[in-house]
Amino acid sequence: MLREGDKMPKFALPDQNGDIIKSSKFKGKPLVVYFYPRDSTPGCTKEACSFRDVYADYKKRGITVIGISADTVASHENFARKNKLSIILLSDPDKEVIKAFGALGEKKMFGKTYMGILRSTFAVGADGIIKKVFPKVKPEGHGGEVLKAFEGKS
Template identity: 50%
Template sequence: MPDLAVGDPAPAFSLPATGGRTASTEALKGKPFVVYFYPKADTPGCTTEACGFNEALAQFKGLGIDVIGISKDSLPALEKFAAKYNLAFPLASDPDNAVAQAYGAWGEKVFMGRRSVGLIRSTFLIDKDGKVAKAWKKVKVEGHAAEVLAAAKALG
């Protein structure tokens, strides 16, 4: 599993996303963006995280920064989740976890004392040159969007 560090090039991806969109690094070339990986749509932590990013979306957009959420959920599940919470940014489906693996957001984790392999809640701020400007691993959702926004503002 790769461990992306600041300065590393962001792995390329192109995934189907909510609203009939495609989330891709190609479409974001030359502009900064946030990509975050979450375990499962419409679960408490993932809902808190998604709503946090949605509430801060106008501020991210004001900085010229797009936000993309990625999980292994199917597109219909993601559409339902996005509609339920009026999420305005794309949620992309990564059913085989290939993109999560490329970003190092897939691997062994411990939850309530049990080890398993799965999606590791992670967020990456990518600069306009397509390089990792900041990476958050094993994210705690409370206040996370605000923390990412502060780093985005510092990106300049």
């Protein structure tokens, strides 16, 4: 997993509207990139809604919030519409960007080990350098927790 002080990897992925979003679009702007396992599951919905609920505070500070999972564009569109999400959701079905951030790893469920998306968040400064890493995210209230990293209260 990437660490604080690392440079954010470049990416170009489709969003929930099918538009290709490139990391270069955010050059010189602070950014939150968070990785989550799957659209419309309880934990992922809580996490996305926690960013939605403080979205105005991010916008006021000029911070863009991007969620990335391996779900399809259509799944993201439905998830965003159903939950009234203003954040950008990017589809990474090949998990290339997920791997580049180090957000793919070993997980355990019901006694079985498998490779999956690690719920993690990266607060990226306007210089493209990762300011803070949240490696083991608790979904509820996470949007507010990440916002504090930009206020120096983490």
